Amino acid sequence: MIVAFGIILAAVILIFVIWMLLARRLREKYAALWLIIGLAVLVLGLWPQLLLALTDFLGVQVPANLLFSAAIVLLLAVALHHSWELSQAEDEIRRSAEESAIARAEIQRLSERLDALEGRSTDDGRNEPPTARPDAL
Amino acid sequence: MSEPSDRVLIIVPAWNEARSVGGTVREIRSGNPLYDIAVIDDGSTDDTAEVARQAGAIVLQLPFNLGVGGAMRTGFTYAQRHGYTRVIQVDADGQHNPSDIDRVLEGLERADISIGARFADVGDYTVRGPRRWAMIVLAKVVSRVAGTTLTDVTSGFRAANERAVAQYVRYYPAEYLGDTLDSLVAACHAGLTVTQVPVAMRPRVHGTPSQSPVGAAIYLLRSVVALTLAIMRRPSRKAVAA
Numbered sequence: 001m002i003v004a005f006g007i008i009l010a011a012v013i014l015i016f017v018i019w020m021l022l023a024r025r026l027r028e029k030y031a032a033l034w035l036i037i038g039l040a041v042l043v044l045g046l047w048p049q050l051l052l053a054l055t056d057f058l059g060v061q062v063p064a065n066l067l068f069s070a071a072i073v074l075l076l077a078v079a080l081h082h083s084w085e086l087s088q089a090e091d092e093i094r095r096s097a098e099e100s101a102i103a104r105a106e107i108q109r110l111s112e113r114l115d116a117l118e119g120r121s122t123d124d125g126r127n128e129p130p131t132a133r134p135d136a137l
Numbered sequence: 138m139s140e141p142s143d144r145v146l147i148i149v150p151a152w153n154e155a156r157s158v159g160g161t162v163r164e165i166r167s168g169n170p171l172y173d174i175a176v177i178d179d180g181s182t183d184d185t186a187e188v189a190r191q192a193g194a195i196v197l198q199l200p201f202n203l204g205v206g207g208a209m210r211t212g213f214t215y216a217q218r219h220g221y222t223r224v225i226q227v228d229a230d231g232q233h234n235p236s237d238i239d240r241v242l243e244g245l246e247r248a249d250i251s252i253g254a255r256f257a258d259v260g261d262y263t264v265r266g267p268r269r270w271a272m273i274v275l276a277k278v279v280s281r282v283a284g285t286t287l288t289d290v291t292s293g294f295r296a297a298n299e300r301a302v303a304q305y306v307r308y309y310p311a312e313y314l315g316d317t318l319d320s321l322v323a324a325c326h327a328g329l330t331v332t333q334v335p336v337a338m339r340p341r342v343h344g345t346p347s348q349s350p351v352g353a354a355i356y357l358l359r360s361v362v363a364l365t366l367a368i369m370r371r372p373s374r375k376a377v378a379a
Contacts, residue, residue: 096201096309098211101177101197106213109195 006045013038033078144174144254145242146221148212150205150222152179152228153186162192165227165235172238173282175210175215182331185229204319205293213297213305225296233294237336241296248332249301250324252287253294255338267353270377271360278364282322291317291360294336301329314363322367 017034020026026034044051044067055063147165151158162174176189180202190196197211209226216224225242227233237253244251272291279290291314297305304327310319325331 044199094207097199097201098207099204099212101211102215102218105175105195105197 003048006041010038010042010045013041036057037074075124143223144221145223146216146219147161147172147174147225147238148209148226149174149176149189149194149229150179150212150226151176151181151185151189152208153178153183153185154229155181157182157231158185158331159188159192161229161235162189162194162228164231165238166189166193166333168238171335174364177212177213179203179205179208182299187316193329204311204316206309206316207253207317210305210309210311213302213309217299217302217306221302222299223296224298224302226293228293232339233286234337234339235332241294241334241336244334245296245298246330248285248330249298250321250329250331251296252289252292252333253296253336254287254292254333255336265287266350267357271353271357275360275364278347278368279321279325281317282368283325285331285333286335287331289333290321293317304329314360314364315367318360318363319367319370322364324369 012078013034017026017031017038021028021031051063051067055066058066060066149158149165154161158176165174171304174194176185176194176196178186178189178196178198180199186196186198195215197215199208199211203211212226213224223242223245225238227235227238233253239281241251241253247263262311272289276288276290284371293316301324305320308320308323308327310316310323312319321331
């Protein structure tokens with residue numbers, strides 16, 4: 001019974017990950033890991049004696065212990081990897097925010113210069129910022 | 138209009154400072170109208186940006202709050218692209234006296250980074266307890282890294298020349314104390330020189346700093362962690378640069 005459950009779980013993981021990949025909801029670099037995990041579970045579900053052999057080989061007393069400790073180590077690694085990716089993503093977001101602030105200031109400055117050049121009135125209560133320089137980028 | 142060779146940009150990071158930023162900008166402008174002022178609105182929810190614009194500053198509006206580090210690097214990047222040769226950071230809350238700006242800028246004749254230091258026998262700025270010990274320890278350690286005596290390394294009142302701005306654009310952390318400690322240590326590791334100029338610090342116009350014992354202890358702990366990390370970061374960054 002539990003063997004069937006393992007096989008079904010692995011199949012569900014694999015199908016779900018492949019669907020997410022096809023639907024572009026998961027990037028390949030994350031998908032690879034989950035595909036490997038799904039395949040490993042599938043292999044263990046189809047050939048349970050592999051786990052028993054491995055338990056014997058490594059000198060672990062109970063097969064379930066090996067399974068659980070392997071799962072914990074794996075999940076730790078995944079969590080750590082995600083923290084790393086998140087840090088990188090936050091850094092990129094920060095750069096983008098900085099760029100967007102600079103771009104907004106440039107647009108403001110350029111549109112004010114444009115208004116001045118075309119002789120339109122910019123008299124909406126604002127002072128012209130002291131930035132209108134031809135040498136500016 | 139000042140010569141291209143000595144254009145100065147004053148960067149004012151502001152987060153919900155609508156009550157004080159206008160006065161600060163006007164005070165700086167009345168001191169020296171040649172300096173350009175860029176107020177970095179760090180995702181404020183009040184009308185900081187509008188107040189600063191009306192006071193005559195360039196306003197760079199961040200879409201959300203990034204912290205002082207993010208605000209400052211925005212300013213440095215802007216300064217670099219517009220060819221400013223000297224940049225100085227002034228707080229929006231009025232703690233930094235605009236009349237000291239020229240003195241801090243003069244420090245750039247001796248070094249790449251000039252810090253307006255609060256303890257150097259000028260003014261009556263005092264801190265007590267663990268917070269003071271932390272600042273003394275930090276100053277001692279960073280002085281050794283910088284190869285010169287510094288007494289107030291967490292001061293935000295600091296000026297940078299072109300070389301320092303380029304370094305800041307490359308690396309300016311947003312994390313806690315990163316904008317002062319980490320950036321300074323990284324700049325020293327990159328071969329930049331630092332000097333300090335004594336300035337008097339004024340009380341805040343609005344709001345009060347946290348001075349509770351627990352807050353001070355946390356400050357001590359976090360600053361030690363931040364400093365340790367900053368100093369240990371050296372080898373990896375060199376490896377990246379090489």
